[in-house]
Amino acid sequence: MKNGFRRGLLAATLLAIGAGTDAEDIDLFVGVEPERGTDYPNVVILLDNTANWADDAQYFPDTKQGLAELGAIRTVIGALAPEGEDAKVNVGLMMLDKGSGQRFDGGYVRSHVKQMTKAARAELLAEIAEIESEFSTGGQVTTEVGYSRAMFEVFKYFGGHTSPANAYNDTAGSPVGPTHFGPWRYSGDDVFDRRDAAAFSDSRQTLYKPVVPATETCKSKNYLILIGNGWSPNGEDEVATLLKSVGGDAGQLYQTTSSKVRYGDEMARFLYQTDVSAAPGKQNVLTYAIDVHNRQPSEDHGRLLKSMAHAGGGKYFSATNADEIETALSTIFSEIQAVDSVFASVSLPASVNIRGTYRNQVYVGMFRPDANGLPRWVGNLKQYKLGLVDNALRLLDAEGEQAIDSSTGFIGECARSFWGPASVTQPAYWGNVNGAPVGGCLAVAGSAHADYPDGNVVEKGARATGFVPCAAVTHATSRAVRRRPVPN
Template identity: 35%
Template sequence: MEQCALYNVIHSLKTNDDGSAAFNIGFMVFNETNVETGARVIQALTPLTTTGKDALKAFIKKLDQNQSPAPTSYALAMHEAGLYFSQESPFSGQRVGVLPYDRDAFNGGKYALPFGSDCGKNYIIMIANGPPQGDQIKNEVMQAMLAASGGSTAPITYPAGSVDPKDAANWTDEYARFLNGNLRSSSATSALATTFAIAVTGAASDKASYPTIFKGIANAGGGDFFEAKNSLTLEIALGNIFSQLQAQNSVFSSASLPVSVNSRGTYLNQVFMGMFRPDGDSNPRWRGNLKQYQFGYDAINDSLFLADSSAKPQSAINTATGFISPTAISFWTETSTFWSNQEMGTPPNPSDSPDGEVVEKGGAAQQIRTAYATSQSARKIYTCLSCANNTKLASSSTAQFSTANSSSMATIAADSTERDLIIGWVRGTDNAGDEKGPGAPTTIRPSVHGDVLHSRPAVVNYGTAEAPNIVVFYGANDGLLRAVNGNKTGTGAGQELWGFVPEEHFGKLKRLRDNSPEVRISTTTINAADPKPPLLKDYFVDGSISVYQKVDSTGKSVKVYLYFTMRRGGRFLYALDVTDPADPKYLWRRSHTEADFAKLGQTWSEPRVAKLKGAVGTDGKIQPKFVLVMGGGYDAAAEDLATPGTTTMGNAVFVLDAFDGTLIKRFDTTRSVPADVGLMDSDLDGYTDRAYAVDTGGNIYRIDFETSSSTDKSVWDIYKLAELGGGAQRKFFFAPDVVPTPSFTAILVGSGDREKPLMKVSSDAFFTVYDDRMEKGTPAPGSPITTLGKVGTTENMDAGCYINLASGEKVVNAATTFRGVTYFGTHNPNPPPDKPKLTCTADLGTAKSYAAPLFCRTPYSEELKGGGLPPSPVAGFVEITYTPEGSSESVTTQKDFIIGAPNTKKSAIETGKSTGALSTPRKRRYWYQENAR
């Protein structure tokens, strides 16, 4: 059975396009005698070139299926595999004259790997025919060997009755955890291997619990588990594993989840991800998509995992890349032949399903292509040409982004014919002649959905937890803000409701259609003779989105307002009334061209909705005042320089009326404030009374909206709480996480110039600053905090502490504190210190996920697969419905999740499990819900 499946899978694997090997493959088996218990290499790792493939197939044919039974010493086999990958001396794999082994696996008495193997990743595929048995080495000996290797001997536990106690006592799963780089001692180096496990079942002697231990082994080893009942299912399992290993990584944006309106703080089981893929030829037209996934629940390990749309949720994560698995099918994705002239995927195929790791396949993009395949005239694309406030976009003739208004859109292009072509192209018509669509009668372009780069989807539930009606709002760098039906299934699920193109972006649309000039990055070489020299990438609706939502006692939305910013797309923001998500109204916009907003920089900061105490009404009650609190934005002219220049914009915090956009107050800061502002209700009376802001000079500010005797804006004040720049050009790009306690408030924030990810020398850190001034209002003047203690030392930490980062390492996302642990991510363009000589390290650098226990305790960090800039963590509680093994009844329960926390798959988009015990407040990052109940 195994022999046939292995042969067929090896036969199906392809080499690289240039004929080089995509894999090195070898075989290890258990030793057949009780004297030589353990495992040995019978086929050294062999490059899978055409010649290598033939050699491996011939080797598999010669395998003796009738050899003597071997004791299944799984833990010892894992130990031997670790020795092989680390090129150390064998333990049981080289018994001369006793058992045959492949001498090519050795060099001078130690294991040796093929030339160039240091550039690849290591994987173990364990094929099991039964539980551990016949192991002559006692568990306590294996425990000691694991400890001596640098692994943790903390046992992995299983629910009572789920596994045989003898299987649970075996150390194979702990060895898999060790090889995957989890819970290692400080003396151990980085991960050696990811472990996949396949349990071959069907034998009469199999115990019902036998596969469970191997599921635990795969989980601990960072890989996937498969059950195979015959040669075909074993071949499919092996094929799925190799597809994961072969898939190319992509990049992605942050995840968002909808919030249940009748269980405060509980999320519905829907995970939305905006995605993007840069053009491989540096052209400005990047592909993107919005996709939906869900959480699956592993009852054996009591853990959640990111899952696809399958009725029985399957893992959506590729354990080799950390991104989406090639076999995963997101919601809204259907079988098609759209990509018949441009096959993509692993293996390449013409269908949208499975969409897997291919950004442009499936999801919302497919729904747009399907709905408007042969005509784009019915697509609802709006704009606002000098609209009046409260204009209904659908019924306003001047709000239609169509050729009917071409004469009013001269900034798109001077030539009217070209202008009409650009308008049609933005609406989706494939009229540029440079894309590979399926051909007639299809006229929609494959790139109809652009990159979702920095815009984090805002998700609104217009229904209830029991009957959700989800709409997702997000921006993309194809010019559009979109509203999409976010329901998992049902009529219209995944379909675009409408799109909106700000008129300020009209002049940048031509470059997208032309797909030229190329995009210039920091490493681009400029040719002075080039008639179209590369230019910086253009951005559109690429900023933060927030929501004000008012619901009545039945859970029905009474008012829903949407606020969206542009990031590098401009120095302005818009507000729309989306109370009826199918019939949006233009509310207002604010721009730096207005006198009150002359200091407004590029609008990076989320306009966070806050409920402040307003005037006292005629009934003697305080009237709530809803405002938007946002940083003044980014000063690109000053901050993009190698040495920051003089700040001319963005150095402020703005407070706006949430309903009409008028300026209520402006607080000035030293340098620009691109980060979101942290809001706080210090006395838990339902009103925001304090805020914390940070700037690109390493400063932290406290803002008070109340004193003990007044809430009038005349008493609002700001003062500098801390100066942490230290002359090292430390910049804060992300919101501080605010954690209140009875005696102080902790402000947690990481520094790092996210806009210069390739900068290899820096002095950044993650800071915890204590604000012990608990009274309302501006306290007596005092000096800003400048000195903190270093975590892990005996330095004084009365004012707070810092976690020192390696040179070049920068915090690149917003921290989230959940159950007493703060999670954040970093990026470093330098290779890890234990791999300094690798010339083949991915050019996406090193990404890490950190978990730092409160307060000022030593953090745990984990390197993430794929590198790049990890998205901000998302944490909370989610409602999960699952069917326990052996039961026909479904169960609904609440489980905590942390997307972006350290996890066994080392993925930036997988969910980790909370290790903290404290229940710290959960903060909504993109919306405010006013509940009439």
């Protein structure tokens, strides 16, 4: 949600109140584009460059699957904006790294996150060409290198700020260091010529320049796209300790045998729940996963990546050829750039009842443009109310709590609008809908896929929960409300 609307909502509300008994409804049609690179979404592509990306047993069509992935990245990056124009998205590339001696396995920054201007796109495409040139001569690592440590490196690169427990109070984590909080590099050898020195603030490449600057206040969204090539046979018991060292939950998201315990999905959950940046407000990372395979898909690997995407607030894609990889990447970038837009109608009509007073309802019509540019948009109508908090006029939710997140200027993740449910009901409806949005309210257990609280998610709760069922739409649940068809 853009700051122009956030300020406009409350400003229009105050103007409406001050207009007196002759006040008319005020309709705000808002569509403000971000103007600075720090406003644009930050995307890190984490490419699995283990030996799996060149596995002959997969019989990948016409090429090695790693080369197909690099080709897909090249195509999608080149198409982020029309030729000669700058793209309004920041992108970087990370790859897996095998440590030696006392240095940990994990990931490294191959190309630092930067706005995809015309020149920057050319630089990234040149870097991809270099990776292709060294594909069979040293660009890959052993299959023992898993995803979880690389994702911890992602946490460090974004800023490594704090734990989920402090995600909402701007309290930095402590202690700081490579295995704890702060933007200190965790993995890899001290000297590594493939690492992008521009990602660091020191010549020894030990301290990152965080992806999200500490002075950032516009709260750009952050994303991780994992392109995975196969199951790592190496156990990760010590990663549980690493997660706990930064206040993460090492509890397994699904049951499996002890030899198959992996922490990539718990790391994705951690990135989604925590605050990675010292900038004001919670700034988390959403994880998308692309499972690349052909003749020999791994059930364990697919299950892990699905869990990573689900716990990380993103989506899972399966790709068995170059076209499907490109389609998955294009879909993800379309969704990332399909920022919520809002038509806001702030109405304070003169009351027609005998008391002659003003009502204090505030109605907000929310819409999100379709990621593929189609005319059918997700929408909802939500109601809040005006009230006094410490003698100051504020927008309140159905619980009487302040509805606005002070760090973002828009509806808070734990706010509950009127008309929707007042508690979490199980099974949570949105947990069974493909590609459904995930709520970020940690204060209400089990609410990630529920309509309560609806927070800042367009589809959830509010007036949409009262629609008449659509007979043409079927779903696995018995819920009567049908907002939109569910893709197969």
